[in-house]
Amino acid sequence: MKRNTMLTMVFTLVGFMVSYIPSVSAETCPVKGGTLVWGHSETTQNLYIHQTGTISTLRILQNIHDGLVTADKDLNIIPELAESYEVSSDGLTYTFNLREGVKFHDGSDLTSADVKYSFETLMDPDTGAVNKPVFNSVGSIDTPDDYTVIIKMDQINMPFLGRLAGLGAGAIIPEGSASIQGETPIGAGPLKFVRREMGNEVELERFNDYWDGPACIDRLIAKEVTEPTVRLTGLRTGEMDLINDIPADRIEEIKNDKNLKVLSWSHGVFDFVNLNYKHEPFQDERVRLAIDYMIDKEMLLQGALWGQGKIAASPGFVSSASYNKNLNQRPQDIAKAKALLAEAGYGPGDLKVVFKATTNYPYHVEAAQILVEWFRQAGVELTIEQLTWADWLSQVWVDKDFQMSMMNFNSIWEEDFLYYSLYNSTGGFNYRGINDTVIDELTEKARVTVDDGARADIYREVQQRVFDKVHDIVVWHRNSSFGTQKNIGGLDTLVNGDGATYHFHRVWIEK
Numbered sequence: 001m002k003r004n005t006m007l008t009m010v011f012t013l014v015g016f017m018v019s020y021i022p023s024v025s026a027e028t029c030p031v032k033g034g035t036l037v038w039g040h041s042e043t044t045q046n047l048y049i050h051q052t053g054t055i056s057t058l059r060i061l062q063n064i065h066d067g068l069v070t071a072d073k074d075l076n077i078i079p080e081l082a083e084s085y086e087v088s089s090d091g092l093t094y095t096f097n098l099r100e101g102v103k104f105h106d107g108s109d110l111t112s113a114d115v116k117y118s119f120e121t122l123m124d125p126d127t128g129a130v131n132k133p134v135f136n137s138v139g140s141i142d143t144p145d146d147y148t149v150i151i152k153m154d155q156i157n158m159p160f161l162g163r164l165a166g167l168g169a170g171a172i173i174p175e176g177s178a179s180i181q182g183e184t185p186i187g188a189g190p191l192k193f194v195r196r197e198m199g200n201e202v203e204l205e206r207f208n209d210y211w212d213g214p215a216c217i218d219r220l221i222a223k224e225v226t227e228p229t230v231r232l233t234g235l236r237t238g239e240m241d242l243i244n245d246i247p248a249d250r251i252e253e254i255k256n257d258k259n260l261k262v263l264s265w266s267h268g269v270f271d272f273v274n275l276n277y278k279h280e281p282f283q284d285e286r287v288r289l290a291i292d293y294m295i296d297k298e299m300l301l302q303g304a305l306w307g308q309g310k311i312a313a314s315p316g317f318v319s320s321a322s323y324n325k326n327l328n329q330r331p332q333d334i335a336k337a338k339a340l341l342a343e344a345g346y347g348p349g350d351l352k353v354v355f356k357a358t359t360n361y362p363y364h365v366e367a368a369q370i371l372v373e374w375f376r377q378a379g380v381e382l383t384i385e386q387l388t389w390a391d392w393l394s395q396v397w398v399d400k401d402f403q404m405s406m407m408n409f410n411s412i413w414e415e416d417f418l419y420y421s422l423y424n425s426t427g428g429f430n431y432r433g434i435n436d437t438v439i440d441e442l443t444e445k446a447r448v449t450v451d452d453g454a455r456a457d458i459y460r461e462v463q464q465r466v467f468d469k470v471h472d473i474v475v476w477h478r479n480s481s482f483g484t485q486k487n488i489g490g491l492d493t494l495v496n497g498d499g500a501t502y503h504f505h506r507v508w509i510e511k
Contacts, residue, residue: 029216030489034509039231039243040222042360043199043389048181049168050122050129053428054393055410055500058167060202060222062501064105065187066211067170068096068115068149069161073497075413077165081110081172081188081211082149091156091450098147103209104174105192112143117175119151127178130428131169133420134160137447156448158455159416166414166498190215190505199390200224216490216508226360226389235260235483241509242484244502248306248363254483263482263491265499270315271364271408273473274396277433279403281344281351288470290340291404294374296332301476304367309478314463315422317413318477321452322459327467337378348379355382355404356396360389364406367475400431408478410500415455419443419462423471434471487511 042056049061070080079085082096102110119141122129137157142150153160164170177186185193190212191204204220223240225231228247234240236257246254246262255262275282275291282288297311312318313327341351355371357364368384375382382404387395396402409429412418420443421429423436442462449455466472480499484491487510494502 029508031508031510032216033218035219035221036217036507036509037241038220038222039225039234039240041226041231041245043224043226044202045393046182047185049171050127050131053130059502061168061185063191063204063504064185064189064193065171066189067164067172069165069170071165071497075497077161092153094151096149099211100147102188102211104188105186105207106174108174110188111146112149114175115149115172116141116143118172121178133428134163134169156450158450159414159447162414163417166417191220215505220504228362241488242482244482246481246483248308251481259486261484261486264479265495266479269408269410269478269480269499270312271406271475271478272315273475274405274407274432276400276402278400284344285469286340286344290337292330292470292473293333293337294378297329297475300367300370303370304363305478309476312474312477313467315418315474316463322415322456324460324463327463334377341379352381353404354385356385356387356392356402357406358387358389358392361408367406397431413498415459416447419459423466436469439465
């Protein structure tokens with residue numbers, strides 16, 4: 001049953017109970033043991049799952065934590081730490097029945113008190129949780145016994161279950177542990193935290209008491225190697241068992257290496273050019289539109305990404321029913337760009353822009369370098385400032401100290417998470433300072449719209465609005481990849497349904 005169909009049934013039946021029988025616990029590991037060394041393309045930040053906003057950190061944390069619910073490979077919402085859940089016919093009460101016997105990594109038992117603590121801490125403004133807006137409609141959280149959690153809403157919030165299932169919002173931590181989660185995360189997932197050398201590596205080990213059966217490997221070491229060629233060399237020499245994000249120009253080379261194998265997928269990873277609304281010229285829609293007309297998206301895809309993707313005008317998850325298929329990229333038109341700039345009061349040489357690109361994504365640096373010539377043709381001086389990933393996060397993401405940048409977002413399949421977080425004026429990922437009352441109204445309206453078709457229409461309207469107002473310039477949906485040694489198995493279980501996060505529970509090493 002598809003996710004949207006399931007949620008529609010919630011409101012057409014007197015009540016809807018979902019029961020879940022674990023499928024993976026019955027599986028056996030072909031081989032047990034060993035240390036898996038992963039060449040991780042990014043560095044981890046704050047390890048408190050409710051505060052972190054980077055996919056690089058979540059890729060680690062989603063092996064440490066489980067949530068009440070999760071999404072399967074087809075993005076159907078299924079119970080996880082909850083054994084079952086029930087949604088009232090009016091959509092205002094969610095009852096979660098917890099699994100008994102679930103252990104946290106510190107040896108304590110999971111109870112309803114931990115759930116209440118996790119969510120109420122997340123809802124506290126002082127926590128600074130990225131996913132706080134998920135709980136904006138929550139009125140109360142009750143725990144009538146150790147294994148029952150009742151969440152009552154002040155108003156219908158249709159994305160609630162989907163948001164709990166996506167990227168850590170529903171993760172449960174032990175009661176009282178928030179203050180230590182940032183450095184020593186404790187969860188109830190298949191791997192437990194051992195240590196981190198900041199900027200170097202993170203070590204996790206198998207949690208033998210995991211409710212869904214122990215992991216196949218003894219240990220996971222995630223080496224944080226942001227330089228692609230170094231990562232690739234580590235794979236070739238055998239220092240690393242697998243790496244993510246093979247350099248786009250080297251994928252065919254790895255495919256042809258008899259000692260290695262490649263796992264590739266295309267699942268909604270999108271890259272977009274960001275214009276900071278704090279920078280006065282970009283407050284003018286004509287300037288933003290002019291920037292869009294300067295860019296040949298297909299040429300940019302070929303030149304910076306070696307064709308490893310497909311141009312796209314919307315950030316939406318392509319397989320989603322709400323994806324706006326009617327949007328098409330604007331063609332490059334330098335003359336029109338110059339005319340729009342002149343209309344906005346910027347003659348040749350008047351507009352000077354600094355593009356902050358992170359070296360963590362070499363194709364962003366290469367894209368910026370390609371843009372320089374097109375901008376010059378339009379009379380705009382573009383200079384590039386190359387930043388490490390940590391500096392980019394600090395300056396662009398946190399301090400919002402930038403004029404122009406580029407970022408990729410990894411497969412945000414849940415529409416509320418995508419459009420509300422990125423484009424609502426209060427959204428946790430709205431680092432560009434977008435303040436569009438129309439989008440604010442639409443994203444709020446979507447939350448209380450029960451009918452699937454009507455809600456999909458709203459999100460298509462949001463995509464149209466983002467495109468029309470040039471709030472961002474989406475350039476492509478990018479392919480993703482893993483390169484691995486021949487002896488690594490279970491790769492079909494590695495990439496989660498969102499296409500963005502990885503689960504090492506059933507990955508194994510052939511000795």
